[in-house]
Amino acid sequence: xxxxxxxxxxxxxxxxxxxxxxxxxxxxxxxxxxxxxxxxxxxxxxxxxxxxxxxxxxxxxxxxxxxxxxxxxxxxxxxxxxxxxxxxxxxxxxxxxxxxxxxxxxxxxxxxxxxxxxxxxxxxxxxxxxxxxxxxxxxxxxxxxxxxxxxxxxxxxxxxxxxxxxxxxxxxxxxxxxxxxxxxxxxxxxxxxxxxxxxxxxxxxxxxxxxxxxxxxxxxxxxxxxxxxxxxxxxxxxxxxxxxxxxxxxx
Amino acid sequence: xxxxxxxxxxxxxxxxxxxxxxxxxxxxxxxxxxxxxxxxxxxxxxxxxxxxxxxxxxxxxxxxxxxxxxxxxxxxxxxxxxxxxxxxxxxxxxxxxxxxxxxxxxxxxxxxxxxxxxxxxxxxxxxxxxxxxxxxxxxxxxxxxxxxxxxxxxxxxxxxxxxxxxxxxxxxxxxxxxxxxxxxxxxxxxxxxxxxxxxxxxxxxxxxxxxxxxxxxxxxxxxxxxxxxxxxxxxxxxxxxxxxxxxxxxx
Numbered sequence: 001x002x003x004x005x006x007x008x009x010x011x012x013x014x015x016x017x018x019x020x021x022x023x024x025x026x027x028x029x030x031x032x033x034x035x036x037x038x039x040x041x042x043x044x045x046x047x048x049x050x051x052x053x054x055x056x057x058x059x060x061x062x063x064x065x066x067x068x069x070x071x072x073x074x075x076x077x078x079x080x081x082x083x084x085x086x087x088x089x090x091x092x093x094x095x096x097x098x099x100x101x102x103x104x105x106x107x108x109x110x111x112x113x114x115x116x117x118x119x120x121x122x123x124x125x126x127x128x129x130x131x132x133x134x135x136x137x138x139x140x141x142x143x144x145x146x147x148x149x150x151x152x153x154x155x156x157x158x159x160x161x162x163x164x165x166x167x168x169x170x171x172x173x174x175x176x177x178x179x180x181x182x183x184x185x186x187x188x189x190x191x192x193x194x195x196x197x198x199x200x201x202x203x204x205x206x207x208x209x210x211x212x213x214x215x216x217x218x219x220x221x222x223x224x225x226x227x228x229x230x231x232x233x234x235x236x237x238x239x240x241x242x243x244x245x246x247x248x249x250x251x
Numbered sequence: 252x253x254x255x256x257x258x259x260x261x262x263x264x265x266x267x268x269x270x271x272x273x274x275x276x277x278x279x280x281x282x283x284x285x286x287x288x289x290x291x292x293x294x295x296x297x298x299x300x301x302x303x304x305x306x307x308x309x310x311x312x313x314x315x316x317x318x319x320x321x322x323x324x325x326x327x328x329x330x331x332x333x334x335x336x337x338x339x340x341x342x343x344x345x346x347x348x349x350x351x352x353x354x355x356x357x358x359x360x361x362x363x364x365x366x367x368x369x370x371x372x373x374x375x376x377x378x379x380x381x382x383x384x385x386x387x388x389x390x391x392x393x394x395x396x397x398x399x400x401x402x403x404x405x406x407x408x409x410x411x412x413x414x415x416x417x418x419x420x421x422x423x424x425x426x427x428x429x430x431x432x433x434x435x436x437x438x439x440x441x442x443x444x445x446x447x448x449x450x451x452x453x454x455x456x457x458x459x460x461x462x463x464x465x466x467x468x469x470x471x472x473x474x475x476x477x478x479x480x481x482x483x484x485x486x487x488x489x490x491x492x493x494x495x496x497x498x499x500x501x502x
């Protein structure tokens with residue numbers, strides 16, 4: 001069975017699942033950019049909207065948060081770094097380091113913004129088939145000269161499609177090593193090296209096999225163009241995302 | 252006398268390290284034949300098969316598929332000779348069953364409506380249509396192998412080449428794939444199967460070719476060669492050892 005990542009597409013019939021992928025791409029870009037200047041209240045407002053769509057897509061927000069717990073840990077480090085480095089009114093000091101009120105506020109804001117961008121991306125990838133992402137990339141790159149849009153699109157699609165295979169292989173290698181007491185090796189560098197080298201070898205071999213399989217089915221750049229199936233709700237969604245972006249930027 | 256579909260004259264292939272993979276192989280295969288290419292690991296079976304699809308080109312000698320020189324008509328050859336690889340996981344390109352089956356036709360720039368029609372028909376024929384929106388990585392081993400066959404069948408090949416089609420399959424998976432292969436042969440496809448374990452398939456074959464060290468050592472009817480298999484490192488089927496001759500594996 002495949003290794004399912006938090007970003008793996010899950011089948012569904014929600015509004016977001018059915019929305020044209022080009023519209024979703026545009027919305028995600030617009031909202032992510034306006035997030036750069038969003039204040040805490042606007043972020044909270046957007047978080048509520050995200051919760052609504054998570055619910056509509058049939059996703060459990062707690063399970064989702066659990067699956068990205070390491071990312072949340074990273075956000076915590078970003079928060080700490082901000083709190084310690086931004087100058088301002090000192091709240092308390094220890095061992096020569098001081099946490100400021102401004103640092104604390106900015107740390108919360110930056111971490112929250114990152115968190116929301118992450119959740120938006122997660123919602124996008126869970127509700128969008130990688131083949132649709134490929135089609136959208138091809139569509140967006142088409143007007144740009146000197147960019148081989150079809151090749152770029154296939155490369156993106158293969159990278160997304162190969163992730164579960166690579167993760168499954170990593171798990172197999174890790175288990176095989178654990179079965180031979182690799183846990184006793186405490187040096188993290190040695191442990192990672194022992195995992196990464198065979199994984200790279202396997203990945204390259206798999207990539208070789210994939211190239212042969214694609215070639216045997218006449219792969220070339222000049223392929224049938226992708227098909228887009230708009231749901232008819234794209235205009236209201238675009239207007240909605242424009243209003244949300246304005247609110248995030250101005251609130 | 253059936254029409255020749257593959258004609259090979261003095262085929263030789265040398266790898267980049269100087270190892271002679273195929274040594275002066277000459278043979279021909281008629282339309283509708285069911286051929287087993289048997290031999291132990293490293294005997295040159297896979298190298299030989301890859302020449303039939305134009306994935307490898309001969310260093311000397313010539314291969315004709317439907318009267319066309321493979322080296323000069325690669326696309327035509329790949330449309331005529333479909334290849335199912337040993338590891339279905341690394342052969343899969345699409346992110347749903349439907350997309351995977353459509354890949355070959357997209358490469359041939361077939362119209363989208365035709366692709367949808369053909370893929371639907373093939374998936375229905377192979378009893379995979381109910382899985383059309385599933386991610387291929389979540390399928391069972393037998394279903395993945397059938398999907399790989401579907402990806403080939405949409406391109407209307409006359410010859411289907413299988414490299415170790417039963418490796419890593421459980422009993423139900425083997426039954427699924429075996430009955431699919433038998434049905435394909437009955438519907439007029441020429442079948443060539445490379446394997447080191449002939450037990451499952453030998454009773455269905457019309458011909459067996461035994462390879463060793465890149466040479467064709469034996470070529471004839473299965474019942475006339477069955478007693479020589481073990482001298483080439485291939486296990487003789489149980490039924491033959493028990494004096495029951497060739498018995499079908501599928502009951």
